[in-house]
Amino acid sequence: MAGLNKVTVDDINVKGKRVLVRCDFNVPLKDGVITNDNRIVAALPTIKKLISDGGKVILCSHLGKPKNGPEDKFSLAPVAARLSELLGKEVKFAKDDEVVGANAKAAVAAMKDGDVVLLENTRFRKEETKNIEDFSKDLASITDVFVMDAFGSAHRAHCSTAGITDYIKETAVGYLMQKEIQYLGNAVEDPVRPFVAILGGAKVADKLNVISNLLEKCDTLIIGGGMAYTFLKAKGCEVGTSLVDLEKVDYCKEMLEKAEKLGKKLLLPVDTTIAASFPDPIDAAIEVSVVDADKIPADKMGLDIGTKTQALFAEAVKSAKTVVWNGPMGVFENPILAKGTIAVAKALADTDATTIIGGGDSAAAVVQLGFADKMSHISTGGGASLEYLEGKVLPGVAVIAEKK
Numbered sequence: 001m002a003g004l005n006k007v008t009v010d011d012i013n014v015k016g017k018r019v020l021v022r023c024d025f026n027v028p029l030k031d032g033v034i035t036n037d038n039r040i041v042a043a044l045p046t047i048k049k050l051i052s053d054g055g056k057v058i059l060c061s062h063l064g065k066p067k068n069g070p071e072d073k074f075s076l077a078p079v080a081a082r083l084s085e086l087l088g089k090e091v092k093f094a095k096d097d098e099v100v101g102a103n104a105k106a107a108v109a110a111m112k113d114g115d116v117v118l119l120e121n122t123r124f125r126k127e128e129t130k131n132i133e134d135f136s137k138d139l140a141s142i143t144d145v146f147v148m149d150a151f152g153s154a155h156r157a158h159c160s161t162a163g164i165t166d167y168i169k170e171t172a173v174g175y176l177m178q179k180e181i182q183y184l185g186n187a188v189e190d191p192v193r194p195f196v197a198i199l200g201g202a203k204v205a206d207k208l209n210v211i212s213n214l215l216e217k218c219d220t221l222i223i224g225g226g227m228a229y230t231f232l233k234a235k236g237c238e239v240g241t242s243l244v245d246l247e248k249v250d251y252c253k254e255m256l257e258k259a260e261k262l263g264k265k266l267l268l269p270v271d272t273t274i275a276a277s278f279p280d281p282i283d284a285a286i287e288v289s290v291v292d293a294d295k296i297p298a299d300k301m302g303l304d305i306g307t308k309t310q311a312l313f314a315e316a317v318k319s320a321k322t323v324v325w326n327g328p329m330g331v332f333e334n335p336i337l338a339k340g341t342i343a344v345a346k347a348l349a350d351t352d353a354t355t356i357i358g359g360g361d362s363a364a365a366v367v368q369l370g371f372a373d374k375m376s377h378i379s380t381g382g383g384a385s386l387e388y389l390e391g392k393v394l395p396g397v398a399v400i401a402e403k404k
């Protein structure tokens, strides 16, 4: 089973060793101030463990998308300050345009056991995203043990997420990675059944492989959100001006046939909330009505699942033992069109099943709607969790040693 048996920070001895931890400190910043420190807080358990084990804890991460090397606005300096506050201990920021240049090397050389140093944004080095060995070797030159704890970046084979391991013998995953792998990996590879997967969001094209893979793994696949209309079209329904990907209608037909062949339930909306046009701005008041899914007028668009569908989807979730959800059921940014997404979030909150939210907009919706603490696991990585649900092996997971 891909990724379920990795060496973790509980299995290694880091006393006196230089431990490089790849974190996900890609936090939102406004005028140099961190507006949400969730990702920093999420990294604390691994960092604290390594400090208490007497490692020399060197942290690295990317931040944003600097295009042409170093840029002040993408510096990790504010993260070092916030991390110092949260840890109650100095985190030395190794300001260094080369990331592992003279300044960083000196900072690492001066470390005592239990000290913490944060390197500068890994994307200040152009080699990083191209996984070019120069930077991987530079990182490895200040590292004895490599710990991967950045799930949100694990689907990218970059120097700091994968390349470095070519030059480091001892590797492990951190607690955050371990949790993601456990929940997402188990859900897809070895779910307690019945396993219900719920997919929504804007486009079918974004989730082709997820649909196909989950159909094989789950017992029931529920499809809502904008992507449902291409499926409804494939079933021969008139969908008015709803979001439809005409090039993917045949693909949806294939998936409907695949579900039938495999004996899986594939649930589509039976009714839909419609309006004359997409709300502008997105949260503007809007006049809506609910019609059966096969009765959408030619000049109307579907923007949320209807009331009968809410009940149908909630019923399917009720008897589940494992539920994975990715993508909102409608335009949840608008309160009038958030009802379907709220109904599904509520159904998940009410079930005893293991409930896993696969990152991105669905995670944002669950948090925004106040259901976060009712879910078993909310993934910290949108893209990475989707690739996991596609059945792909993530490069940042593959490179970490398996337990013997």
Ligand code: ATP
Pocket: 200, 201, 202, 203, 206, 225, 226, 227, 243, 302, 303, 304, 326, 327, 328, 329, 330, 331, 332, 333, 358, 359, 360, 361, 362, 363, 382, 383, 386
């Ligand atoms: P991520 O891949 O980041 O996890 P996601 O899969 O949760 O994101 P997206 O595919 O990005 O979701 O789609 C979310 C967007 O889909 C939301 O902005 C929402 O408004 C929009 N959306 C949902 N239903 C509809 C619909 N019926 N018509 C148009 N847009 C819709």
